[in-house]
Amino acid sequence: MIVTRILISLASVFLALGLLAPTLTITPKAGDYTWLIKIFAPEQLDAITYSIVGVIQKLYQMEDLFLAVLLSIFSVVSPIIKLSLYWIATSSNLGKAQIESNLKKINFIGKFSMAEVFALALIIVVIKSFPGGSSAHLEWGAYIFTLSVIFSLVVALRLDSKQS
Amino acid sequence: MISPSDSNTPKLPAWLGALIPLLIILLVAGLFWFLIDKPDDSIDADTNPGISLSGKLKPGQTYYVFASEIEVFPSNLKNESWDRGKNAPDIRYQLLWKGNSIFESITKDDSLIADWSGLSVELNWKDILGKSVSPDDAIKAARIRYEKNERVEIVVEDVDISSDDDIGRYEIEMDSLSVGKNEIKLTKSSTNAIRKITLRLLPMGSNLKDLVNIMK
Numbered sequence: 001m002i003v004t005r006i007l008i009s010l011a012s013v014f015l016a017l018g019l020l021a022p023t024l025t026i027t028p029k030a031g032d033y034t035w036l037i038k039i040f041a042p043e044q045l046d047a048i049t050y051s052i053v054g055v056i057q058k059l060y061q062m063e064d065l066f067l068a069v070l071l072s073i074f075s076v077v078s079p080i081i082k083l084s085l086y087w088i089a090t091s092s093n094l095g096k097a098q099i100e101s102n103l104k105k106i107n108f109i110g111k112f113s114m115a116e117v118f119a120l121a122l123i124i125v126v127i128k129s130f131p132g133g134s135s136a137h138l139e140w141g142a143y144i145f146t147l148s149v150i151f152s153l154v155v156a157l158r159l160d161s162k163q164s
Numbered sequence: 165m166i167s168p169s170d171s172n173t174p175k176l177p178a179w180l181g182a183l184i185p186l187l188i189i190l191l192v193a194g195l196f197w198f199l200i201d202k203p204d205d206s207i208d209a210d211t212n213p214g215i216s217l218s219g220k221l222k223p224g225q226t227y228y229v230f231a232s233e234i235e236v237f238p239s240n241l242k243n244e245s246w247d248r249g250k251n252a253p254d255i256r257y258q259l260l261w262k263g264n265s266i267f268e269s270i271t272k273d274d275s276l277i278a279d280w281s282g283l284s285v286e287l288n289w290k291d292i293l294g295k296s297v298s299p300d301d302a303i304k305a306a307r308i309r310y311e312k313n314e315r316v317e318i319v320v321e322d323v324d325i326s327s328d329d330d331i332g333r334y335e336i337e338m339d340s341l342s343v344g345k346n347e348i349k350l351t352k353s354s355t356n357a358i359r360k361i362t363l364r365l366l367p368m369g370s371n372l373k374d375l376v377n378i379m380k
Contacts, residue, residue, distance in 0.1 A: 012185040016192035021200075080189060084182035091181050 001090045004158050008086050011151035015079055018052065018145025025049045026136045051141055052076075079152070082109045086155050103159060220342055221310040226368045230267070230305035231257055232345070233279045233362035234320055236331050237352050246322060252276050253322035253331060259306040260317040267306035271323045280304065282364060307368065314338040320358050332356035341365055 027047040050058065052075055059068040089102045221227065234255060240246055246253040255278040259267040272278035282305045308316055316338060320331040334350060341363065348361040 008185060009188055012188035013192050016189040017196060020193055020196050080186055083185035083189075087181045087184050088179065 004090050004155055005087065007151050007155045007158070008083055008090070011148050011155060012083050014144050014148035014151060015083065018141055018148050019076060020051050020053055021141030021144055022049045022139035023051050023055075023141035023145065024136055025139055029135065049139060052145065078109055079148070082106055082152065085109065086152075086159065089159050106156065106159075221338060221365070222367075223311050224309065226307055226309045227343075228282065228303060228305040228364075228366045228368060229259060229308050229316065230282045230364055231259075231269070231280060231318065231361055232282065232364045233277060233360070234358060235277045235360040236320070237357045237359050238276060239357070240322070241330065241332075241354060241357050247324070253329075254324070255331065256321050256323050256328075258319045258321075259308075260319060261306065261308050266308070269304070282366075305364075305366075308338070310338050312339065318361060318363075330355075332358040334358065334361065336363070343367065 025047055026049075028045050052071075056068050056071050056076070059065075059071065085102055085106045089099055089106065234257060236246075236253060236255065238246075240253070251274045253275070254271050254273045255275050256271040257269050258265050269280050272280070283302050306316075308314070314337075315335050317333060317335045319333040322329040322331050332350070332355065334348070334356070336348065340346075343365050346363045346365065348363065350356055350358050350360065352359075
């Protein structure tokens with residue numbers, strides 16, 4: 001269980017970094033008239049870098065509360081709860097029934113978190129902020145977040161194998 | 165799930181363990197915030213570090229020069245009302261360097277205070293259909309290379325259908341100018357009806373943000 005707990009700790013570290021680190025940079029362009037926009041409204045063409053938390057903040061500022069709350073739950077709260085349940089599952093205080101109940105909860109929570117929601121968050125911010133002519137590329141935070149997902153999957157596999 | 169090594173440690177409620185990942189996340193987030201997430205004070209990639217945007221002019225450097233504002237007295241050189249008392253003058257200015265007219269502004273109708281932007285673009289259908297417009301075309305300013313004791317003359321006129329009337333002309337010593345905004349106040353005389361000239365200078369090769377800040 002020590003190895004599993006180390007993996008959970010690492011997943012937690014990567015999750016924290018993945019949520020706050022730069023994840024996506026968007027560089028707006030205006031085709032042949034890019035230089036013109038640069039002259040009259042240069043701030044419109046500044047490259048903007050978002051973290052996942054930044055995406056949620058942006059949605060909140062855009063008064064899109066529904067999406068802000070949805071993304072908060074699925075990309076922040078849900079992964080944290082999942083890692084917390086993993087930790088409890090590794091506790092020596094639990095009986096077999098409690099462990100099985102815990103794993104059921106984990107499986108349920110896991111359906112809603114991480115990778116898909118992460119992709120959704122990126123797509124939403126691209127579509128909402130800069131339609132047309134802009135380019136977007138992933139930053140190091142995206143890879144750190146992916147590492148968190150991978151470590152979390154490894155923990156789930158280890159717990160499943162222990163259970164069986 | 166119970167390992168032999170765990171049985172020696174004090175037993176804590178299992179739910180307390182749920183806080184450990186949360187604490188790790190908060191700790192790392194706090195550290196990240198403290199160490200990395202600081203305001204970006206790096207130099208703008210578009211900034212040209214070799215160009216000064218304040219202070220005196222540098223000999224050998226070429227500058228964009230234009231009048232962002234010209235104010236004229238309420239009466240003309242003959243102390244009469246402008247345009248026979250009907251309207252304020254239609255103001256236009258020219259910049260002369262080394263005896264040559266190097267820039268002429270557009271005319272600002274019926275103004276005692278006329279203002280111009282150093283940047284403007286007139287787009288028409290041809291532009292939309294693919295004609296290219298360069299940034300240089302958008303800069304409405306004279307290009308003057310500064311040397312010691314360099315002078316530039318500004319000639320201000322009241323544009324009329326029949327004939328243009330002089331409002332005044334003034335020779336500016338470039339040694340007295342600095343990069344950015346320069347105000348020159350003048351007194352009324354039989355040869356001058358200009359009250360104030362606001363001249364703006366920007367080194368050529370400045371980045372677009374500086375161009376916008378000083379020229380628009």
